[in-house]
Amino acid sequence: xxxxxxxxxxxxxxxxxxxxxxxxxxxxxxxxxxxxxxxxxxxxxxxxxxxxxxxxxxxxxxxxxxxxxxxxxxxxxxxxxxxxxxxxxxxxxxxxxxxxxxxxxxxxxxxxxxxxxxxxxxxxxxxxxxxxxxxxxxxxxxxxxxxxxxxxxxxxxxxxxxxxxxxxxxxxxxxxxxxxxxxxxxxxxxxxxxxxxxxxxxxxxxxxxxxxxxxxxxxxxxxxxxxxxxxxxx
Amino acid sequence: xxxxxxxxxxxxxxxxxxxxxxxxxxxxxxxxxxxxxxxxxxxxxxxxxxxxxxxxxxxxxxxxxxxxxxxxxxxxxxxxxxxxxxxxxxxxxxxxxxxxxxxxxxxxxxxxxxxxxxxxxxxxxxxxxxxxxxxxxxxxxxxxxxxxxxxxxxxxxxxxxxxxxxxxxxxxxxxxxxxxxxxxxxxxxxxxxxxxxxxxxxxxxxxxxxxxxxxxxxxxxxxxxxxxxxxxxxxxxxxxxxxxxxxxxxxxxxxxxxxxxxxxxxxxxxxxxxxxxxxxxxxxxxxxxxxxxxxxxxxxxxxxxxxxxxxxxxx
Numbered sequence: 001x002x003x004x005x006x007x008x009x010x011x012x013x014x015x016x017x018x019x020x021x022x023x024x025x026x027x028x029x030x031x032x033x034x035x036x037x038x039x040x041x042x043x044x045x046x047x048x049x050x051x052x053x054x055x056x057x058x059x060x061x062x063x064x065x066x067x068x069x070x071x072x073x074x075x076x077x078x079x080x081x082x083x084x085x086x087x088x089x090x091x092x093x094x095x096x097x098x099x100x101x102x103x104x105x106x107x108x109x110x111x112x113x114x115x116x117x118x119x120x121x122x123x124x125x126x127x128x129x130x131x132x133x134x135x136x137x138x139x140x141x142x143x144x145x146x147x148x149x150x151x152x153x154x155x156x157x158x159x160x161x162x163x164x165x166x167x168x169x170x171x172x173x174x175x176x177x178x179x180x181x182x183x184x185x186x187x188x189x190x191x192x193x194x195x196x197x198x199x200x201x202x203x204x205x206x207x208x209x210x211x212x213x214x215x216x217x218x219x220x221x222x223x224x225x226x227x228x229x230x231x232x233x234x
Numbered sequence: 235x236x237x238x239x240x241x242x243x244x245x246x247x248x249x250x251x252x253x254x255x256x257x258x259x260x261x262x263x264x265x266x267x268x269x270x271x272x273x274x275x276x277x278x279x280x281x282x283x284x285x286x287x288x289x290x291x292x293x294x295x296x297x298x299x300x301x302x303x304x305x306x307x308x309x310x311x312x313x314x315x316x317x318x319x320x321x322x323x324x325x326x327x328x329x330x331x332x333x334x335x336x337x338x339x340x341x342x343x344x345x346x347x348x349x350x351x352x353x354x355x356x357x358x359x360x361x362x363x364x365x366x367x368x369x370x371x372x373x374x375x376x377x378x379x380x381x382x383x384x385x386x387x388x389x390x391x392x393x394x395x396x397x398x399x400x401x402x403x404x405x406x407x408x409x410x411x412x413x414x415x416x417x418x419x420x421x422x423x424x425x426x427x428x429x430x431x432x433x434x435x436x437x438x439x440x441x442x443x444x445x446x447x448x449x450x451x452x453x454x455x456x457x458x459x460x461x462x463x464x465x466x467x468x469x470x471x472x473x474x475x476x477x478x479x480x481x482x483x484x485x486x487x488x489x490x491x492x493x494x495x496x497x498x499x500x501x502x503x504x505x506x507x508x509x510x511x512x513x514x515x516x517x518x519x520x521x522x523x524x525x526x527x528x529x530x531x532x533x534x535x536x537x538x539x540x541x542x543x544x545x546x547x548x549x
Contacts, residue, residue: 003334
């Protein structure tokens, strides 16, 4: 597993993909950060984090689109399949590699906070809660991206498909106000990635939400493993 | 070394492999032959653990591939039809990755240097795989299969798309490997099998239609005695006259012309010598025979006949 993990990390840095991801992520987050803090003359970062979830919908698929789709297209999956490595290790190696890239980039974007200390007194605890939320939601989106990538042999399809699913997961709660049924509304807000995220943005460590994100991540990682196994057993 | 028992593979309603069984002993070089879509690649993918079977079992040195895949896979080096290369890696990076992936325990640098020398790719060690020529890529693919020195090596069409010189080099490499490895090789090229393999397994429509030593492959089909004869005179007349001779079961005009003589392939039932009757029949008609040669079935004939028979049988 570690061999594949190291190879994945290296691929992110030896192909334009890793840099494209970092550049787009930092550009988008930089703009959003500037608009929500400096422009709005506040040191409160919660609205930045709340808006960034929509940025992830665009950037996370860049990170995961190639994972399995490219292996299948270039037939390198046959090397993995004929090597003494299980499907579970394959998926986990790719998942953690993408998560590492994501974490590195999120940490880089923390530079944005520094100037805030010069202008005001930012709430460090709240920013920290937001970061944890960001990390969890990133893991969740990466798992979705891996799953979609395992379904197709085209990176572009994987990218667009992931964006669609992520937009659906994040956007569900938007329709809440249009729905009369209390029951449906409750269910929708329960499964919505966005409304779960709000608690982190207000600086609370919500254990239920954390469990929710970890579960969604686990489900999609599990589904990716099943897709790979099914390909072998098809 | 490799035991394949009653292997069945269905893709939906399509029967890709139908009750395929064979055993390959240690040190054998076996050629897997068959027309496109016969099930060669499917069989190889199942033996290497890339694909599961619908039924049957595969044992590698006694280890069941489906129950104990990790242990079984360590014993196999596999070069698929399209070499599984990461284009953005250099040759060294790639081989290093495969070394780690296969969890090899040898001294990494020494082992990889040896393999690069064997596959003759030392001079491209630091180049990106995407910048290599087809021949070099194929050799990097072969090098990849040799990592960890597995006792079994499986090549799926290793010489496709190479130039004649490279083909000879790779055949020599395979022949050398055959001295201390068990090798399975699939190919379309019959001469390759004849020059490299000890044994031939012919697959057609998912079934084994022949499994023979290469030097005895002509036994796989019951052919009669065959001769090519060169006879002077109009082609059509001669063919008709040949067909009337008792004992001849088949006359094919080969379309080769030498002056006013044409060449024919004639065949008789097994055990019947038709050379004399042909000579007398032709001399009665005043047609000179200027050449006659024995033509035993070669691998190409065997292949064409076996793959045709099954089709004919189905109709």
